Amino acid sequence: FHTFRLVxxxxxxxxxxxxxxxxxxSSKRNINMPTATIFYTTFPATSDDVSSPTSVIAxxxxxxxxxxxxxxxxxxxxxxxxxxxxxxxNKASRSSKTLQGTIQPIxxxxxxxxxxxxxxxxxxxxxxxxxxxxxxxxxKAMEAVVQAALFKPxxxxxxxxxxxxxxxxxxxxxxxxxxxxxxxxHVIVTNGCSGALDLALSSLLDPGTTLLVxxxxxxxxxxxxxxxxxxxxxxxxxxxRRWECDMKDLEExxxxxxxxxxxxxxxxxxxxxxxxxxxxxxxxxxxxxxRIPIVSDxxxxxLTFGSNQFHPLAQIAAKNGRKVPVxxxxxxxxxxxxxxxxxxxLAFSDNIYGSxxxxxxxxxxxxxxxxxxxxxxxxxxxxxxxxxxxxxADWKEKYRVTLEHQGMLLCSSLNDCHxxxxxxxxxxxxxxxxxxxxxxxxxxxxxxxxxxxxEENVFVLPGSSFGTPGTFRVAFTSxxxxxxxxxxxxxxxxxxxxxxxxRPVLYxxxxxxx
Numbered sequence: 001f002h003t004f005r006l007v008x009x010x011x012x013x014x015x016x017x018x019x020x021x022x023x024x025x026s027s028k029r030n031i032n033m034p035t036a037t038i039f040y041t042t043f044p045a046t047s048d049d050v051s052s053p054t055s056v057i058a059x060x061x062x063x064x065x066x067x068x069x070x071x072x073x074x075x076x077x078x079x080x081x082x083x084x085x086x087x088x089x090n091k092a093s094r095s096s097k098t099l100q101g102t103i104q105p106i107x108x109x110x111x112x113x114x115x116x117x118x119x120x121x122x123x124x125x126x127x128x129x130x131x132x133x134x135x136x137x138x139x140k141a142m143e144a145v146v147q148a149a150l151f152k153p154x155x156x157x158x159x160x161x162x163x164x165x166x167x168x169x170x171x172x173x174x175x176x177x178x179x180x181x182x183x184x185x186h187v188i189v190t191n192g193c194s195g196a197l198d199l200a201l202s203s204l205l206d207p208g209t210t211l212l213v214x215x216x217x218x219x220x221x222x223x224x225x226x227x228x229x230x231x232x233x234x235x236x237x238x239x240x241r242r243w244e245c246d247m248k249d250l251e252e253x254x255x256x257x258x259x260x261x262x263x264x265x266x267x268x269x270x271x272x273x274x275x276x277x278x279x280x281x282x283x284x285x286x287x288x289x290x291r292i293p294i295v296s297d298x299x300x301x302x303l304t305f306g307s308n309q310f311h312p313l314a315q316i317a318a319k320n321g322r323k324v325p326v327x328x329x330x331x332x333x334x335x336x337x338x339x340x341x342x343x344x345x346l347a348f349s350d351n352i353y354g355s356x357x358x359x360x361x362x363x364x365x366x367x368x369x370x371x372x373x374x375x376x377x378x379x380x381x382x383x384x385x386x387x388x389x390x391x392x393a394d395w396k397e398k399y400r401v402t403l404e405h406q407g408m409l410l411c412s413s414l415n416d417c418h419x420x421x422x423x424x425x426x427x428x429x430x431x432x433x434x435x436x437x438x439x440x441x442x443x444x445x446x447x448x449x450x451x452x453x454x455e456e457n458v459f460v461l462p463g464s465s466f467g468t469p470g471t472f473r474v475a476f477t478s479x480x481x482x483x484x485x486x487x488x489x490x491x492x493x494x495x496x497x498x499x500x501x502x503r504p505v506l507y508x509x510x511x512x513x514x
Contacts, residue, residue: 095227102465106446109453116457123486125410126461128429128475129339138336138399140392141380148379155379161372162364163189163345170382175328175347179318186348188363189373189381193299193331193344197264198224199370200295200327200346203363204262205230212253212263214245215467216271216432218297221264233257234467239434242426243273247282254290263292265313268300271432271473272407272425274308280316284324293325293356299344301335302396304427305404314349325349325356332377334429336384337399341377403429406483407476413487414474417494422474429477432463435470440497445472451497456489 103126113121148155162168168184176182190196197220205211207229213221215234222232233253236246245265254260265283267275275283287294296313304310314326331344346363350356383389407425414420419439425431435445442448449462449472463471476483 090229091227094229095223103449103461106450106453106459106462109450110459111457113457120457120489122457122459123478123482123489124459125474125476125478125483125486126459128334128477137338138384138392138395140383140389140395141332141336141338141341144380144383145376148376152379155376157375159372159375159378161368161370163187163373164375164378167345167378167381170385171345171347174385175312175314175349177315177318180314180322180349182347182349186350186360188346188367189378190331190344190346190367191370191373192333192339192342193297193329194220195342195370195373196329196331196344196346197221197295197297199363199366200329201225201230201262201264202228202366203359204293204295206261209259209261210257212250212260212292214264214266214269216243216463216471216473217264217266217466218270219466221297230261233260235263237271237273239432242423243269243271243432244275244279245283247286250286260290260292262295263287264295264297266297267313268298268304268310268427270428270430272423272428272430274304274310274426274428277309277311277316280311280313281320284313284317284320287324293327293359295327295329298328298330299334300428301330303335303400303403303429305400305407305425308426310427314347317349317351322350322352325351327356327359332380332384335396336380338377338380341374341380343373343377343381403476406478406480407431409480410474410476410483410487413484414490417491418498419494420490425476430473430475432468432471432473433460435463435472437470439499439502440494441499442497445469448472452490452493455496456493458486458489458493 110122110124113119163171165184167189168187171187171189172182172184175187188196188199190199201211201221201224205225205228208231210231210233211221211225212233212235213225214237216237217234225232235253236249237243238246263283265275267273267280283294286292294313298310298312300310302310312328314328317324317326326349328347328349329344330347332341333339333343348356348360348363350360384392387393407429411422411424411431414422414433419436420433421436422431422433435448437443437448440448442451444464445462446464449460452458452460461473463469463473466473478486
């Protein structure tokens with residue numbers, strides 16, 4: 001049971017855990033107190049799952065010194081005789097274009113099962129929080145942090161803004177190769193991989209400069225660049241070549257753009273592709289030709305499937321003479337299932353000319369303004385990046401195999417829908433689904449995503465939100481049961497929206513086993 005207490009009424013509410021609940025609480029002591037409606041999600045506890053939120057009784061101690069929590073509406077703003085508006089910064093104003101703003105109308109339609117007449121609980125395939133799977137976070141990560149908290153008193157103290165010496169040394173070794181050895185000075189620990197991207201791009205870009213970003217790609221690249229006042233030019237990823245960079249498109253971009261400061265690549269990517277070593281060499285050749293440094297987002301690391309292999313870009317560059325400077329961003333979140341820890345890093349792999357020297361020094365200066373990352377969570381980095389940690393390789397392989405199985409399961413089910421086409425993912429936690437609008441009575445991916453939420457309470461990310469209209473993206477980190485339920489609802493949705501003109505042909509073909 002969970003225990004909740006309203007301080008103002010001194011009442012205690014005991015709520016039995018289930019999939020979804022709605023609880024209405026009203027005060028008996030104060031008839032003017034507004035009714036409070038609480039919506040919350042819990043997960044069933046089992047005898048062998050002590051990590052379940054419902055297996056721990058959560059109570060809030062009540063003391064006479066505690067301030068009561070107001071459940072009323074916020075106070076109305078009073079009119080000022082003279083207009084008093086505090087101006088917003090230019091950087092904050094430039095940050096108004098976000099993915100959340102694009103998809104908010106869809107999100108607003110998600111409801112709990114108890115709020116719907118069909119009782120369907122929401123299923124999200126839009127984002128990949130690996131902690132929502134049946135696999136717990138990496139046990140070695142937990143053990144390392146607990147050991148540090150109990151037996152290393154300095155773990156509770158301040159540390160260098162660029163990271164602890166132990167963490168930076170481990171990261172440097174992890175990103176080194178026989179051709180290029182990194183030192184701890186080449187590493188900055190950041191607030192997640194997103195923080196690493198922010199720091200890297202902030203160190204490279206000025207207003208009026210240009211950043212090359214992939215399409216489709218992680219919207220944060222564009223958001224960070226535009227917040228700096230920089231221009232963003234999207235280069236095409238070719239779906240017919242397993243989402244490799246369209247090198248011809250890149251050359252055309254360079255013929256029409258000047259002052260390009262950097263290029264971002266994502267491998268493995270947020271849409272399930274993994275670049276081959278040959279293709280990475282093509283990207284390096286392009287960067288060398290145009291003298292462009294590369295920011296390589298490698299947060300998914302070795303999460304690859306089948307015969308696909310992960311090749312760190314900096315190591316490919318080192319093997320080929322260290323001619324192209326590479327800034328690698330990565331972190332613990334995806335590979336070890338601890339996204340809430342917010343531990344990421346930058347690793348600077350400069351070329352033989354020292355081209356990144358000024359940028360690297362600038363990044364260390366900017367890191368001082370963030371005052372560093374939690375010293376306690378950094379304690380797990382040496383353990384997790386060491387190949388000799390007992391049991392770690394087995395855990396990582398089990399995790400990888402589970403994701404691969406779930407990805408193939410979901411994509412296979414979606415491919416059975418007559419209007420959908422999806423290639424099996426090569427890695428990461430996502431796949432892009434191509435939508436054939438000519439077969440259904442829905443005009444585009446935004447309407448598809450909106451109606452899918454409204455009718456089936458399944459949330460997918462429309463391709464228009466990340467630059468690839470006519471598609472939608474799915475994540476396969478949810479449990480197998482949730483993935484089966486979601487694919488079944490999507491199939492029902494597609495059948496229901498099949499155009500009347502093709503239904504006889506469709507059903508006739510299925511009747512003949514086609």
